[in-house]
Amino acid sequence: MRKKGQFSVQLDAFLPPDPEFDPRYRRAPNRGFNLTEKETVLAIKNALRYLPKELHQRMAAEFLEEILTYGRIYAYRFRPSGAIYGKPIDEYQGILEARAIQVMIDNNLDFDVALYPYELVTYGETGQVCQNWMQYCLIKKFLEIMKKDQTLVVMSGHPLGLFPSKRDAPRVMSSNGLMVGMFDNPNDFQKAQALGVSNYGQMTAGGWMYIGPQGIVHGTYLTLLNAGRKYLGIRDEDNLAGIVYLSSGLGGMSGAQTKAVEIAGGVGVIAEVDRSRIETRKTQGWLDWVSDDLDQVFAWVQEFRGKRQGASIAYYGNVVDLWQYVVDHEIKIELASDQTSCHAVYEGGYTPVGVSFEEGRRLLRSDPARFRSLVDDSLRRQYGLIKVMRDRGTQFWDYGNSFLMAVYDAGARDIAIEGEPKNGFVLPSYVEDLIGPICFDYGYGPFRWVCLSRRSEDLAKTDAAARDIVYDLWQSRTPKRGQDYDNYVWLRDAQKNQLVVGTQARILYADGPGRLRIAQKFNEMVRNDEVGPIMMGRDHHDVSGTDSPFRETANIKDGSNIMAEMSHQDWAGNAVRGMTMTVLSNGGGVGTGKAINGGFGLVLDGSARVKKTISMALDWDVSCGIARRAWARNAHAMDTAKEWNDTHEGQITMPSIPSEGLVERLVSSRIRK
């Protein structure tokens, strides 16, 4: 038994063997060495804090080498050897919640799931679980000894310590990359990362709730269907047959585009410069056709468009060449977007045209300034081509990757309204036009669950239970909602679509009442031993979780889209209502300083305690955003808030709306005087 005051959680004074890297897995590029001599000393001393003194001399030299070579200290040597993956929960040590959290962390680092598993990057080019392998080892050690009334605090991947709290408090509270305002910019952020004091958590990478690319397949499928409905007038019960969607990126999330467009029945052409990413999606069965010959690519497009058959085609090459071809050959493209990693555009997230992927990587290392200027030229050229196609009828939207902002930063000022991004952009973002009003304002968002047993039977049982609930919602609502029907089709076909990579998990864009009913049903199923324990959570990209003026809150038009209070309130409210883990992070999909986002995980153990937590916390997690969106006068959110007020004990404050033209007439008469 450990005595009070005895420090027991530390790394051993034992040097693990030299790290080995399996060449089949991608490695993160050199992020660039950006420190002065004095700062380099600080970075190494910071990393040595994790190690006993006996290892300092040896590891100081190794850390220096790592930071000079990769621009970061990952402490590769401390990565447990072999494959890491979300094992069945019983194979971990600790209390139930702590074991569940370990499943989630390991799933985020699975070779099949993570983008750069050796650098702890789960997705989105730079989204890390934590900063280095020493932090990973310590977090696991803390989780193994955690008691039911303790909370582990994690700051940018660093386990600050295990503190007494209470049973109904979160077991883990973490944050990533939250900067003081005047330093909240990419340059200071990257310096902080190199010093080892800041982690870029993206969303579910640092929130330990990533479930592989199926999460984004569902979201992309809904975005594409709703784009077809809004821009092309297709009916609720129709799909994208005969419609062509052009985009780029087959990486962590962008890789979902090919599968999603096919499920939606359209023809997708996606450019990708990295051959290995094309191979991954091809092997997974998420991609039908691949070519580096644009004549061949568009021969397939014509064939499948004519047959009105769903098909996914990868163009192995640069997206700018793809746009140039469609402009030159006057090819009809109905829908288009871009999913290169523009949130990290100068760090390797975007490969400029005229440079292969490999050359781009070399240039980034040898001449970052030249790389930067090529990126700017390429983005401006891409925007020029998009404008031509927009004039010919193509509907383009920003896909949450900061593409429009990157084009603006590259010098194309006309992409912003009146040349100022704070006014918004001349092209829409997918949240502004599609997901915001059609999903978030009604409370629909990327809810998800993980069957911690890793048993596929458990997932099948939960899929069936959720499908019945969603079907009932679809049948019982007046008027009927297309979203409920889409969700029903998604769950009906979920097993057939075989989208699971990593743990047995499912995503579902459920609304507030749907989430509650599903969670209560699952908790009951756990209690009755029909299934093992379940981790319930969501993507941060949701109704309440994220303040991001060009993405999640792009359809908030009362001027409060520059505020970050909703995500903070949501996060704190989730913590006080007893979610198992809560996280708040800077950046997410759009980059440092451009968003604050939070998420949660809740372990369903079948208990009455969790039943109560579901009814309070899951409800708050959706109604927080509904209330804010309703206050911003969003029509669908006002309807949803009224419904909430009619059915709940609490009360959402509703806005009073002046008669049409009243304020405009008054103001214009005075201002004109």
Ligand SMILES: NC(=O)c1ccc[n+]([C@@H]2O[C@H](COP(=O)([O-])OP(=O)(O)OC[C@H]3O[C@@H](n4cnc5c(N)ncnc54)[C@H](O)[C@@H]3O)[C@@H](O)[C@H]2O)c1
């Ligand atoms: N779809 C969504 O709902 C959503 C949600 C969150 C974030 N995002 C954002 O989308 C972006 C992509 O995410 P990801 O996880 O797929 O990142 P990723 O880095 O894994 O994938 C991006 C891919 O784009 C390719 N690429 C780069 N430049 C290219 C070019 N010029 N032509 C063709 N291919 C090129 C890269 O090789 C890479 O494979 C990120 O900025 C992310 O933050 C999207």
